[in-house]
Amino acid sequence: MSEATENEAIESSKAICDDPLTKKELDRLFWRYQVRYLTCCNLENWHGNCYAYDMIPLYKKYYDKDGQRAGMRRMFDFINTEQTTASVLWGILVSMEEQKALGKPVSDDMIRTVKSSLMGPLAGVGDSLVQATILPLLTTIAISLTGTGDALSPLGATLFIIATPILLWTYARALFNSGYGLGKDAVSTLMGSAMDRIKIAIQLFGIVVIGALSASYVKVATPLSFAASADATPVVLQDVINGIFPNLLSLLLVVGCWFLLSKKGVSITKMIFGLMGVVLVLGLVGIL
Structure with a gap:
């Protein structure tokens, strides 16, 4: 099959199921993302492979092989962000993919635009909150409880090992639920030209963020x-x-x-x- 013929087959593929995602399926998608987000990283699309892999259960529910292939291609786009805070983005993407499969007017470009435009701001918020605040704070508390000299205690390490995933996954789940609801409501409310205007606004926002990052970090003299x-x-x-x-x-x-x-x-x-x-x-x- 030629590439053009293959692309036509992918574009014409239809959903094979019209049932909304169940709570069990949403739970599976949430944990699949949380546990397997960093299983594959490369210089070509960074964590794009992980997003495509984590979305497989949704694609298998709704699409035939051609539809699954098209969905994987949407998710393969480059993305690099902070995993926990980006749970809100993951929720939005899950919701948009679901609505697309159920026949709502969600284009491939809209899904890709939302993904690429939000990864930068979420990375900034996540790195500041999780990497630079929460984890150092938990580490400091754990070290203080560990003690010194002959008074060493496993309490600090135990607290860190238990508290870190509980705190971060609770935070991530709240964001995932919010993102899923936000994406579902947005797709149901915005149609046609309204969706196009939102897409353009998100693209412009992404351009501003990239421009600011370039001005701050690219130094040539x-x-x-x-x-x-x-x-x-x-x-x-x-x-x-x-x-x-x-x-x-x-x-x-x-x-x-x-x-x-x-x-x-x-x-x-x-x-x-x-x-x-x-x-x-x-x-x-x-x-x-």
Whole structure:
């Protein structure tokens, strides 16, 4: 079967079941995500494989092989976020996939847009709350209960091992339930042009977040300088660039990477190794 024929078969696949997800099935999807989220990670789509794998029970309930394949492709898109806080996103995606299978007007682009746009903000909130606050706080309490010297106690380690999953999974379950309800209500309420406007708004929000992250973390500068004569004070090229367009080199790098990824089809893996090679060479010759 050619790729075009295969794509047509996938697009034309219909749901084989019209029953909503049961509580047992929702529980399975929640725990599948919580326990198996980090089972597969790669440089191409980071945790996209995990999302696709964790959604398999839903796809098997609603679709034939072609429909399952189409759903997996939706979930394979790149995603990198904080697992626990992103339970709200997982709930939204489960709800949207369910509503799509039940015949509601939920497009592939809408599901992909919600996933890609929310992963950044949720990563920021999750890293700050879970990684930088809750876990260090629990660790501090556990260490204080462990004691020192001859007064060592297993109480601290025991408390940490028991309290951490209980606290995080309670937090995650509340977010999952909220996300599932939010996604279900949104799909039921928004139709047609309203859904398109929401999609555009989410896309713009994602662009703003990516732009802010790029401006904060991408730093490119050149040490090159030149002088009109041997006695003249050297002019630093980076100072000249900053006087005309601050952070121009950083912007060119981001735009160049976007162009290669979206327009030329260069994979993320090739991009990473290519950037490493270019930076190494330019650094050795003194350009960067």
